[in-house]
Amino acid sequence: MMKIWIVDDDQASLAALRMMLQHEDHTVQEFSAAKALLEQLSREELPDLILTDLFMPVIDGLELLAELRQNFPELPVTMVTSSRDLQLTVKAINLGVYGFLLKPVVMEELLMMVQRLERELGLRRRVAEEQERLVHAQRLAGIGTLASGMAHEINNPNSFIRGNIDIMDKLWKRILPILENGADAASRDLLRFVKEEVPQILDGVRNGSDRITQIVNSLSLYTRETRDLSGKGDFRAAISQAQVILNNKLGVIAVSVVDEAPGVVNVTAPEIHLEQMLINLLSNAADAVSQSPRPRITIRIQSINGSCVGIDIIDNGTGIDEAALGSLKTPFFTTKNQGEGTGLGLHVTHQLVTRAGGTLTYVNNPQGGATFSLALPIAQYEPRQGSAA
Amino acid sequence: MNILIVDDEEEILKMLKRHLELEGYDVSTTPDPFEAVELMKENLFNMVVSDIRMPGMSGVELLRELRSVNPLVNIIIITGYSNMSYVVDCLASGAVDYFTKPIRDMDLFLQVIGETQKRVERWTNAMEIGKSYEKAAS
Numbered sequence: 001m002m003k004i005w006i007v008d009d010d011q012a013s014l015a016a017l018r019m020m021l022q023h024e025d026h027t028v029q030e031f032s033a034a035k036a037l038l039e040q041l042s043r044e045e046l047p048d049l050i051l052t053d054l055f056m057p058v059i060d061g062l063e064l065l066a067e068l069r070q071n072f073p074e075l076p077v078t079m080v081t082s083s084r085d086l087q088l089t090v091k092a093i094n095l096g097v098y099g100f101l102l103k104p105v106v107m108e109e110l111l112m113m114v115q116r117l118e119r120e121l122g123l124r125r126r127v128a129e130e131q132e133r134l135v136h137a138q139r140l141a142g143i144g145t146l147a148s149g150m151a152h153e154i155n156n157p158n159s160f161i162r163g164n165i166d167i168m169d170k171l172w173k174r175i176l177p178i179l180e181n182g183a184d185a186a187s188r189d190l191l192r193f194v195k196e197e198v199p200q201i202l203d204g205v206r207n208g209s210d211r212i213t214q215i216v217n218s219l220s221l222y223t224r225e226t227r228d229l230s231g232k233g234d235f236r237a238a239i240s241q242a243q244v245i246l247n248n249k250l251g252v253i254a255v256s257v258v259d260e261a262p263g264v265v266n267v268t269a270p271e272i273h274l275e276q277m278l279i280n281l282l283s284n285a286a287d288a289v290s291q292s293p294r295p296r297i298t299i300r301i302q303s304i305n306g307s308c309v310g311i312d313i314i315d316n317g318t319g320i321d322e323a324a325l326g327s328l329k330t331p332f333f334t335t336k337n338q339g340e341g342t343g344l345g346l347h348v349t350h351q352l353v354t355r356a357g358g359t360l361t362y363v364n365n366p367q368g369g370a371t372f373s374l375a376l377p378i379a380q381y382e383p384r385q386g387s388a389a
Numbered sequence: 390m391n392i393l394i395v396d397d398e399e400e401i402l403k404m405l406k407r408h409l410e411l412e413g414y415d416v417s418t419t420p421d422p423f424e425a426v427e428l429m430k431e432n433l434f435n436m437v438v439s440d441i442r443m444p445g446m447s448g449v450e451l452l453r454e455l456r457s458v459n460p461l462v463n464i465i466i467i468t469g470y471s472n473m474s475y476v477v478d479c480l481a482s483g484a485v486d487y488f489t490k491p492i493r494d495m496d497l498f499l500q501v502i503g504e505t506q507k508r509v510e511r512w513t514n515a516m517e518i519g520k521s522y523e524k525a526a527s
Binding site (some may be wrong): 152155156157158159160161162163164166167170171209210213 | 398400401403404405407408411469490491492493495
């Protein structure tokens, strides 16, 4: 359906064109003079097409076309005329006319022209969208490169901050008994205070450095060199590995795996990426259930249409705050307390799953808690035993 | 026991030197991998702690250079990269262990240094005994 404006000083012609166009459900607006159309243009959203009579009083079709070219160079204008004057035709073409229709207008001819335009506009939109997507992807890649470069630059100074704290800690423990032995009555109070504060100061700096390490590690995932990353990975191995790594954090939480996709072995993401995604999702789930009376996480593996594996991480925790639902994948967005989350886990997971051609979705469960779902394209089936190879 | 530390970041050299000296090791440092090879020729260090990526020479190249000077050298690498393929290359070329930067478990690092030191001592003893057999035989 197209939005079409028609202008003609002859009411009968207007009515005829309108009826033909409405027959195909196009939205039509009629103008009896070019001036009225120009005024309307400045006020309203642009039409998809303008059909104009050639010969009109005050402003004729060619003048209207010239005016439109100046201000709306993309707007298609078709000239409706009974004239076969070659000079006028050439003028109109030079002014960038979209098409010509000869009066009396034949319905098929009119509708075919509108159809052709509709296809062209659709194509133009798709090209524009694709361009937008490419620009966006490039920008993301740029950010990724910048982020990993920055991560590396930050990591070096953070390394000697961290290492120096450790040595400071040791030196302090060695010197403290000597200080205590040598302190006179006057300096005892000060020493008591310092003895109390110094370990806390060291802990504070150590925590800060550890948090920087956490951020650096999340950022460098963006552009890890892909040399040893084969295109497919065993997601079951990644699930077990993630559970092993999170062993401490999962602690008393009842974690069960429900495997409903036997036969599927590999998906289209390298194992190290799968592991990272699962660590992020399981770690979030563990945080979400930490206050639940009977904390439980279920990992459900399903086949989706035989082409994808769905890995659902279902928890009975706090669920996702309505206000946060739209922002979870945004980098540095976190619902956790200061210092507990970097706001990069879901963002990185989303990046990795997208790179593998899959998706990450999440919903709140009706019975409470939330479900985070990975869908990953299957890379390999294991031939079932007993079946013909 | 002499240890050579190689890292293009001076502050890291100073920091690691403090840790090792507190444990009683004699420590030499250099930010330049080429100088590291020269130092090796003069001193025949049995233990080297080296960064994995430095300007001019990679960790693997340095590893090979150092081992061509002293085949018994024990090299521990430290890396700022989360990418394990460099680490694997170094381990395959004979590095004894690796740590990522920042070293978050300094006690473990020092423990590995300690064990490496014992290994170096055993190897050195074996060499001495070997030499004495040769002497006795000749």
